[in-house]
Amino acid sequence: MKHKIVVVIGCDCDPDRSGYGGTAFSEPRLVWRGILQGIPSLLNQRNKIERKYGKKIKISWNVRADEQIKSVYGSTSWCLEEFKSLWETLNKEGNEIAWHPHVIRWNQKICRWYQEIDNLDWIAECYETGFNAFKIWGNFPRSLHTGWCFHNNLTLQKASALGIEIDYSALPGINTINGREIRNKGLLDVCDWRITPRYPYLPSKQDYRRPAKASEPSLSILELPATVCTTKSVKFLKRVHESFKRKTITPLLSSLGMGSVFLNITASPMLFSVCLNEFFSNIKQNKFFVTYFHSDELLGSEYKISVSSKLYSLENMMRNIERLISTAERYNLDITFMTASEVSKYLRGT
Numbered sequence: 298m299k300h301k302i303v304v305v306i307g308c309d310c311d312p313d314r315s316g317y318g319g320t321a322f323s324e325p326r327l328v329w330r331g332i333l334q335g336i337p338s339l340l341n342q343r344n345k346i347e348r349k350y351g352k353k354i355k356i357s358w359n360v361r362a363d364e365q366i367k368s369v370y371g372s373t374s375w376c377l378e379e380f381k382s383l384w385e386t387l388n389k390e391g392n393e394i395a396w397h398p399h400v401i402r403w404n405q406k407i408c409r410w411y412q413e414i415d416n417l418d419w420i421a422e423c424y425e426t427g428f429n430a431f432k433i434w435g436n437f438p439r440s441l442h443t444g445w446c447f448h449n450n451l452t453l454q455k456a457s458a459l460g461i462e463i464d465y466s467a468l469p470g471i472n473t474i475n476g477r478e479i480r481n482k483g484l485l486d487v488c489d490w491r492i493t494p495r496y497p498y499l500p501s502k503q504d505y506r507r508p509a510k511a512s513e514p515s516l517s518i519l520e521l522p523a524t525v526c527t528t529k530s531v532k533f534l535k536r537v538h539e540s541f542k543r544k545t546i547t548p549l550l551s552s553l554g555m556g557s558v559f560l561n562i563t564a565s566p567m568l569f570s571v572c573l574n575e576f577f578s579n580i581k582q583n584k585f586f587v588t589y590f591h592s593d594e595l596l597g598s599e600y601k602i603s604v605s606s607k608l609y610s611l612e613n614m615m616r617n618i619e620r621l622i623s624t625a626e627r628y629n630l631d632i633t634f635m636t637a638s639e640v641s642k643y644l645r646g647t
């Protein structure tokens with residue numbers, strides 16, 4: 298019998314970022330071409346690959362519902378309502394409609410949005426209202442992929458208490474919390490998964506980043522870490538990119554040391570194939586290939602203003618999926634695309 302590998306692909310359905318022709322959150326109107334144009338283009342291309350390989354390519358669509366959306370549109374559930382017919386179509390096809398909360402807050406004093414990582418009461422409230430916004434959709438989310446992959450003990454405990462079955466925000470070996478140097482710059486993504494293993498686990502209540510030890514209580518939510526890459530050439534190139542994005546040399550310096558990098562499935566096939574080779578060479582340790590992308594990355598090059606945005610594309614994604622399928626065939630593995638909540642069922646045997 299062929300051994301099975303499971304692929305999970307998540308899409309963070311954010312508004313278009315400025316490098317993709319979008320506007321800043323502080324401007325009156327946000328741009329959502331990634332959802333309105335990018336996703337239909339993806340479905341068209343995906344259908345071709347499904348027919349070619351006889352595989353169903355499922356995707357977990359992670360919808361924004363949080364305080365920032367409420368601040369801009371007056372309703373936490375705005376994205377669920379505005380794009381409802383698209384979510385319904387995707388849901389009927391066997392995909393999953395899931396949740397993508399950002400803990401971003403407006404600071405009136407400096408007139409800037411920032412990532413709230415310290416005020417636990419505010420974060421808990423943001424989670425509570427975001428989760429409850431799904432009432433309008435008819436089903437609460439069963440899986441979670443957080444904004445900028447941020448978690449702390451409180452957020453994962455809160456998600457678990459809300460009944461979410463699985464989270465795949467973990468990026469093993471990655472830590473972007475670099476103290477004041479980065480936090481003083483305001484709206485920049487920070488997360489800490491430096492000690493996280495590469496396989497699925499039930500998180501410790503004491504430390505969300507690792508499995509519970511035998512003597513410790515665990516959370517009921519499953520953590521399914523994303524597939525990261527430790528190959529030196531990919532680490533170096535990704536961190537050059539991050540150094541530009543963060544306007545600090547720290548990521549570049551860290552490429553010389555330990556740690557890992559994550560590549561979106563919309564990234565260059567040349568780099569992505571290196572990650573795939575690393576994954577398939579370690580298939581005995583972990584059979585879950587977990588990745589994600591953003592809806593604006595699906596847009597055509599005419600919308601991509603910044604150099605870094607041109608590095609991601611729908612064409613890359615399709616080539617990477619084909620490479621995933623053909624490599625699995627070469628290794629004589631049975632490849633299955635599951636939604637995140639299907640993985641939860643699969644792992645729990647329910």
Ligand SMILES: [Zn+2]
Nearest residue numbers: 309311444445
């Ligand atoms: Zn996001």
